[in-house]
Amino acid sequence: MLNPRQVEPNMYRYDEFDSKFVHERVTQFAGQVERRLTGELTEDQFKPLRLMNGLYLQLHAYMLRVAVPYGTLSSKQLRRLAHIARTYDKNFGHFTTRQNIQYNWIKLVDVPAILRELAEVEMHAIQTSGNCIRNVTADQFAGAAADEIEDPRPLAEIIRQWSSLHPEFLFLPRKFKIAVGGSPNDRAALLYHDMAVEIVRNKEGRTGYKVLVGGGMGRTPYIAQVIGEFVEKDDILAFMEAVMRVYNEQGRRDNIYKARIKILTNALGIEEMRRQVNIEFAEIKKVGTLQLPQAELDRITAYFAVPAFETGLSDAMPDAGPDFANWVRTNITAHKAPGYAIATITLKTPGQVPGDATSEQMDIIADLMDEFSVGEVRVTHEQNLVLPHVRNKDLPAIFAKLKELDFASPNAGLITDIIACPGLDYCDLANARSIPIAQKIALKFEDLDRQHKIGELKIKISGCINACGHHHAGHIGILGVDKKGVEFYQLLLGGSGAEDASIGDIMGPGFTEHEIAGAVERVVEVYLAQRNDGERFLDTYRRIGMEKFKAAAYETVAA
Amino acid sequence: MAQTIQMLTANRLKTGDVLYRHVSGWVLMLADGEVYLDAAAADAALAAAQAETVQNDFVAPYLFEVRESAGRIVPVKEREIIRAAGPTVHPHTGKQAGQYNA
Numbered sequence: 001m002l003n004p005r006q007v008e009p010n011m012y013r014y015d016e017f018d019s020k021f022v023h024e025r026v027t028q029f030a031g032q033v034e035r036r037l038t039g040e041l042t043e044d045q046f047k048p049l050r051l052m053n054g055l056y057l058q059l060h061a062y063m064l065r066v067a068v069p070y071g072t073l074s075s076k077q078l079r080r081l082a083h084i085a086r087t088y089d090k091n092f093g094h095f096t097t098r099q100n101i102q103y104n105w106i107k108l109v110d111v112p113a114i115l116r117e118l119a120e121v122e123m124h125a126i127q128t129s130g131n132c133i134r135n136v137t138a139d140q141f142a143g144a145a146a147d148e149i150e151d152p153r154p155l156a157e158i159i160r161q162w163s164s165l166h167p168e169f170l171f172l173p174r175k176f177k178i179a180v181g182g183s184p185n186d187r188a189a190l191l192y193h194d195m196a197v198e199i200v201r202n203k204e205g206r207t208g209y210k211v212l213v214g215g216g217m218g219r220t221p222y223i224a225q226v227i228g229e230f231v232e233k234d235d236i237l238a239f240m241e242a243v244m245r246v247y248n249e250q251g252r253r254d255n256i257y258k259a260r261i262k263i264l265t266n267a268l269g270i271e272e273m274r275r276q277v278n279i280e281f282a283e284i285k286k287v288g289t290l291q292l293p294q295a296e297l298d299r300i301t302a303y304f305a306v307p308a309f310e311t312g313l314s315d316a317m318p319d320a321g322p323d324f325a326n327w328v329r330t331n332i333t334a335h336k337a338p339g340y341a342i343a344t345i346t347l348k349t350p351g352q353v354p355g356d357a358t359s360e361q362m363d364i365i366a367d368l369m370d371e372f373s374v375g376e377v378r379v380t381h382e383q384n385l386v387l388p389h390v391r392n393k394d395l396p397a398i399f400a401k402l403k404e405l406d407f408a409s410p411n412a413g414l415i416t417d418i419i420a421c422p423g424l425d426y427c428d429l430a431n432a433r434s435i436p437i438a439q440k441i442a443l444k445f446e447d448l449d450r451q452h453k454i455g456e457l458k459i460k461i462s463g464c465i466n467a468c469g470h471h472h473a474g475h476i477g478i479l480g481v482d483k484k485g486v487e488f489y490q491l492l493l494g495g496s497g498a499e500d501a502s503i504g505d506i507m508g509p510g511f512t513e514h515e516i517a518g519a520v521e522r523v524v525e526v527y528l529a530q531r532n533d534g535e536r537f538l539d540t541y542r543r544i545g546m547e548k549f550k551a552a553a554y555e556t557v558a559a
Numbered sequence: 560m561a562q563t564i565q566m567l568t569a570n571r572l573k574t575g576d577v578l579y580r581h582v583s584g585w586v587l588m589l590a591d592g593e594v595y596l597d598a599a600a601a602d603a604a605l606a607a608a609q610a611e612t613v614q615n616d617f618v619a620p621y622l623f624e625v626r627e628s629a630g631r632i633v634p635v636k637e638r639e640i641i642r643a644a645g646p647t648v649h650p651h652t653g654k655q656a657g658q659y660n661a
């Protein structure tokens with residue numbers, strides 16, 4: 001057994017104001033729950049209040065969504081999440097595509113106590129629901145990746161502070177999702193967000209922000225477009241506020257399906273949108289109160305200081321057998337410090353529920369964090385966890401421990417590393433189940449040689465058109481639909497949520513629960529037969545189009 | 560054509576537990592709930608429940624369709640089958656495992 005000595009990682013710490021605010025919100029919500037139980041508040045009055053605190057009523061019970069700001073957790077926080085699962089839920093939690101964690105079996109009467117326990121470790125469930133600026137997401141390899149220009153988390157934190165309490169943003173036409181990335185390789189699905197900021201370097205070598213707007217999933221998917229090619233650092237809040245003003249003034253409030261900024265952006269056209277944003281931007285700059293002083297940026301950045309990496313370490317990977325070598329091949333990413341690595345823990349061993357972890361698994365991962373990764377873990381939008389700063393020489397010990405947890409599958413980015421939303425097993429809005437489909441497909445492709453032969457292939461499954469499982473962005477996307485109370489599954493091909501973002505094309509009529517995994521397998525066979533050297537599934541699809549895939553997918557279904 | 564037969568469901572306010580109407584109260588298991596053989600009986604039960612929501616014991620009552628299968632009453636839609644039993648992917652949780660928040 002590892003010896004857990006709790007390590008405090010470098011991450012944002014609540015100041016007095018944050019702490020007071022979060023604790024006051026707990027007290028306020030405790031009062032609201034009390035008033036609901038006595039009937040002083042009706043359900044119609046209470047519902048928006050509970051949603052503001054991340055509490056939904058789902059199929060079997062209440063569901064609590066806890067924010068993990070930009071996906072960063074300390075070991076202390078992960079242990080607390082494990083404790084909450086053990087004490088108030090059924091001993092497990094579900095990590096989501098928005099880098100949050102959801103508990104599925106919560107009692108209303110327990111929620112004040114849970115929120116109090118969260119507040120003690122600087123966590124909460126605010127901004128995880130409702131028509132506000134939601135919990136900001138970021139690249140899960142922030143501060144660690146070799147390909148990174150700058151750590152995106154300081155900006156993510158600044159955006160969080162700017163947006164949390166902003167009176168103008170509490171009642172937007174619709175929810176608003178912001179993501180931040182710091183590397184040319186987009187791991188945060190930036191182009192599928194209402195607004196996204198990418199840290200870029202200009203010709204003079206100066207860093208600044210590229211701002212994108214109008215991306216989104218749901219029933220009308222759009223890829224975000226560039227609204228600010230290079231925004232100076234001190235202008236970023238003024239610029240983002242200008243975007244929000246244009247949206248807030250013109251976003252359609254009359255129709256929830258048209259209320260997102262993606263609809264406005266595409267109705268106005270990006271040129272007109274840019275013109276209007278620039279007018280607002282000039283106005284805001286004139287007032288000057290939103291300029292971001294370098295000192296403030298430095299102050300926040302200091303919280304995320306690079307850990308004191310050991311120097312003189314060898315870059316060589318230890319030799320610890322073929323299983324380990326396979327895991328290194330897929331689950332290890334290059335780190336910026338010599339002799340260090342980023343380790344992805346896929347919560348996707350074939351047969352597992354994607355994104356679920358038990359309290360015991362969380363506790364042991366917290367031990368691994370303390371022992372090997374400066375007390376830190378990241379939650380990814382692909383529903384995995386990441387140890388961001390580990391020494392190469394410690395990887396075999398980490399791998400051995402993960403094996404005991406059944407979290408050592410060498411499948412990051414492969415066909416069994418599937419994103420799946422909760423679907424009809426839990427979700428009140430669902431048309432069809434997602435998780436069992438993910439499990440079936442993963443088991444079908446369990447053979448590791450076959451997975452490696454297929455290479456990078458991202459399958460993403462949603463149980464309804466809301467697209468929480470990012471099906472539009474899957475190389476292979478699967479969308480659950482309801483036909484007279486029976487589950488059907490549509491296939492989409494050719495989507496991507498990365499820097500080469502695209503929206504998947506719908507193949508045609510849906511497949512039954514029993515047909516869908518077979519259809520996916522036939523699609524993959526077409527790829528293997530048709531691919532050129534070095535082509536991923538996505539590349540082959542983009543080259544040859546739908547036809548051959550479609551013919552194969554429906555082959556035996558028709559027979 | 561067979562008559563549409565229905566049941567009435569809601570969630571317990573305090574716990575979120577799924578409930579089924581039985582006479583003028585609620586039970587936890589679908590098998591113990593009351594089946595309304597015609598629309599008039601179902602609508603009357605719903606109206607009664609809606610009037611009772613002011614008691615703040617349960618929320619969101621609604622009717623759903625059931626049918627008889629091998630001598631048992633089962634919901635027509637997958638959604639209600641899952642709601643009555645628990646998640647299909649965690650058979651050790653939910654009513655199928657004898658668990659409820661109660």
Ligand code: HEM
Pocket residue numbers: 056058063095096097098102174177192215216217218219260420421422426427428429466467468469470
């Ligand atoms: C189980 C309860 C959930 C409910 C009731 C719910 C509800 C919704 C709704 C209504 C939308 C569509 C919003 C729109 O297009 O305006 C949506 C989108 C989305 N949700 Fe969920 N969701 C749930 C769970 C999740 C989970 C578990 C995740 C992460 C795995 C998630 C992540 C997202 C994402 C990424 C989108 C699409 C991005 C976008 O807004 O364009 N949701 N959700």
Ligand code: SF4
Pocket residue numbers: 421422423424427428429430431462463464465466467468469
């Ligand atoms: S995509 Fe639909 S089914 Fe899946 S979690 Fe979102 S709302 Fe629920």
